[in-house]
Amino acid sequence: MEKAYLTGNLAPVPDEIDAYDLPVEGALPPELTGRYFRNGPNPRPGEDPGHWFGGHGMLHGIRLRDGRAEWYRNRWVKTKAFTDGADLVGEKGVDLAATQANTSVIRHDGRIFALIEVGLPYEMTPELDTVGPVDFQGKLATAMTAHPKQDPITGELHFFGYGFFPPFLTYHRLSAGGELVETKEIEVPGATMMHDFAITENYLVWLDLPVTFDLERGAGMPYAFDEGYGARIGLTPRAGGVTRWFDVDPCYAFHVGNAWEDAEGRVVLTAARYTPKVFADLWEHISGRADAARHAAGTVSASLYSWTLDPATGKVSEEPLDDRDVEFPTLNEQRLGLGSRYLYTVGDRQIVKYDHQSGAASALATGGATGEAVFVPAEGARAEDKGWLLSIVTSGEASRLLVADARDLSEVASVRLPRRVPAGFHGSWLED
Ligand SMILES: [Fe+2]
Numbered sequence: 001m002e003k004a005y006l007t008g009n010l011a012p013v014p015d016e017i018d019a020y021d022l023p024v025e026g027a028l029p030p031e032l033t034g035r036y037f038r039n040g041p042n043p044r045p046g047e048d049p050g051h052w053f054g055g056h057g058m059l060h061g062i063r064l065r066d067g068r069a070e071w072y073r074n075r076w077v078k079t080k081a082f083t084d085g086a087d088l089v090g091e092k093g094v095d096l097a098a099t100q101a102n103t104s105v106i107r108h109d110g111r112i113f114a115l116i117e118v119g120l121p122y123e124m125t126p127e128l129d130t131v132g133p134v135d136f137q138g139k140l141a142t143a144m145t146a147h148p149k150q151d152p153i154t155g156e157l158h159f160f161g162y163g164f165f166p167p168f169l170t171y172h173r174l175s176a177g178g179e180l181v182e183t184k185e186i187e188v189p190g191a192t193m194m195h196d197f198a199i200t201e202n203y204l205v206w207l208d209l210p211v212t213f214d215l216e217r218g219a220g221m222p223y224a225f226d227e228g229y230g231a232r233i234g235l236t237p238r239a240g241g242v243t244r245w246f247d248v249d250p251c252y253a254f255h256v257g258n259a260w261e262d263a264e265g266r267v268v269l270t271a272a273r274y275t276p277k278v279f280a281d282l283w284e285h286i287s288g289r290a291d292a293a294r295h296a297a298g299t300v301s302a303s304l305y306s307w308t309l310d311p312a313t314g315k316v317s318e319e320p321l322d323d324r325d326v327e328f329p330t331l332n333e334q335r336l337g338l339g340s341r342y343l344y345t346v347g348d349r350q351i352v353k354y355d356h357q358s359g360a361a362s363a364l365a366t367g368g369a370t371g372e373a374v375f376v377p378a379e380g381a382r383a384e385d386k387g388w389l390l391s392i393v394t395s396g397e398a399s400r401l402l403v404a405d406a407r408d409l410s411e412v413a414s415v416r417l418p419r420r421v422p423a424g425f426h427g428s429w430l431e432d
Contacts, residue, residue: 003048004052004285005286009369009394009422010423011422012042012043012044012045012058013058013074013419013421016074017072017073017074017418017419018072018073019071019072019417020070020071021070021071022062022070022072022416023069024067024068024069024415025414025416026411026413026414027412028067028069028403028415029067029378029403030066032376033066033431033432034063034064034430035061035064035430036061036401036427036430037060037061037427037428037430038060038061038372038392038421038425038427039102039424039425039426040057041053041055041057041058041100041102042055042056042057042102044076050220050287051286051287051288052286052287053102053221054220055100056081056100057076057077057100057102057103057114058075058076058077058424059076059105059128060074060417060421061073061074061075061128062417065432069401072418073127073128074128075128077114077124078130079097079099079101079130079133080097080099081098081100088118088119089164094163094164096118096142096143097119097120098119099116099118099119100116101115101116101119101121102424102425103115103117103146103425104146104147104425104426104427104428105427105428106148106428108150108174109178110178111123111134111178112124112126115144115145115146115148116146117143117144117145117146117147117161117162117193118162119143120144121133121134121144122134136178137179137180139180139183140161140172143161143163144172145159145194145197146195147159147197147426149197149198149199149337150333151199152334152337153338155176156174156175156176157173157176158172159172160186160206162193162194165191167185168188168190168192169186169187169188169194169206170183170184170185171183171184171204171236186206186234186236186243189229190213191212191214192209192212192213192229193213194206194207194208195253195254196253198258198337199238200259200261200338201238201260201261201337201338202237202239202261203235203236203238204235205269206232206233206234206235206236207253207256208234208245209250209253210252210276211223211224211226223283225276225283227276230250231247231248231251232245232246232247233245233246233248233309234246235267246307246309248307248316249318251273251274251275252276253271253272253273253305254272254302254327255271255272256269256271257270257272257329258270258329258336258343260339260340261339262308262339265311265312266308266310266311267308268307268308268309269308270304270305270329270343271304271329272303272305272329273302274302278302281301302325302326303321303323303325303326304320304321304324304329305318305321306318306319306320321356322354324347325347325348326346326347326352327346327347328371328373329343329345330344330373330374330375330389331375332375332377332385334377334384340384341355341356341357341385342385344375345373346373346391347363350363350364350365350370351364351373351389351404353406362409364404364410364411366391366393367395368394368398368400369393369423370402371393371394371421371423372391373390374389374390374391374427374428374429375389375406376429376431386407387406389402389403389405389406390402390403390427390429392417394420394421394423400415400416400417402414403415
């Protein structure tokens with residue numbers, strides 16, 4: 001049986017290449033001057049990491065300047081696991097530098113980091129060379145999530161690390177200047193795969209969901225849906241104080257859409273949510289245990305959902321917002337934690353835009369497997385959705401960088417890439 005994560009659009013590419021002056025269809029907005037970087041797993045030729053999530057990280061970079069696409073290049077993230085074959089969990093315990101760093105790529109205080117949730121960030125250069133692991137002057141002693149949240153008002157970077165062993169969850173805060181200024185443990189009952197979280201003006205929002213870690217499930221990726229764990233969403237006051245937990249229906253969510261406080265002081269959280277059954281199916285598929293043909297590569301099966309948590313009464317209500325299969329929610333990050341009207345997601349061969357105010361959804365058919373659509377605000381924009389969406393779209397062996405107008409989802413430009421870019425996880429636009 002062919003492993004799903006080594007075939008089709010998940011199949012890795014064998015090498016690192018550079019290409020210059022890429023062909024562009026349409027007109028690239030000249031103000032899109034910067035770099036689009038995207039991370040994803042890419043095992044070396046002949047390697048089988050045993051799970052989609054286990055492949056070495058590879059960054060794909062596209063340099064745009066003044067309406068031209070100057071270059072494409074792809075580079076593995078040269079972690080200790082890549083260069084030395086070091087193991088994350090060895091006889092001497094956990095080595096937080098021995099990871100794949102394959103999940104996302106961000107910039108904070110001018111430094112570029114490749115991230116994975118089980119280890120330290122790896123600093124990268126704008127040319128995609130690996131600098132090395134970062135522990136912020138020895139202050140970061142846990143892993144770092146691949147989904148930190150930058151407060152759009154203060155510029156601080158909020159994040160967490162989870163552990164296989166206690167402490168299971170630790171919160172951290174980096175100043176806008178890149179200094180680790182706060183670390184504290186958040187008590188949770190066990191080790192789970194906590195992939196994302198949220199912030200609001202006054203709270204940190206935790207997803208303590210029943211995909212638990214248990215070494216007795218064997219090597220590789222020993223997680224499984226465990227309904228006995230229960231499911232909770234937690235609110236920790238950012239100013240300090242106890243975490244309040246709200247029991248919710250068992251589910252899983254890799255990705256938060258956004259969170260904010262409404263006029264009544266309740267916290268609203270949106271996420272791409274999996275039912276237990278759908279999560280179990282997905283996990284079999286990306287673990288290579290299910291027949292690859294059962295799902296087309298890139299198929300996603302979460303749907304947009306919302307929870308409303310009332311700290312005054314302790315009550316929670318939850319409801320689906322839509323029934324489309326979507327994943328990888330993105331937004332105008334100037335609205336992160338503050339309330340947002342629009343959310344962008346990707347589904348089967350399309351980008352789907354949600355308007356929470358009108359309740360409407362609109363879609364752009366892309367004609368191919370569609371990667372996360374990163375929102376780039378237009379210069380000086382006032383309207384929340386004035387800007388562009390950047391997404392890598394792949395049909396067969398052909399990949400392109402699609403640039404769409406986020407307001408009406410019209411296609412603005414398409415950059416032809418010199419090779420197929422395998423389906424991966426998260427990207428960032430790094431403006432010059
Ligand atoms: Fe993610």
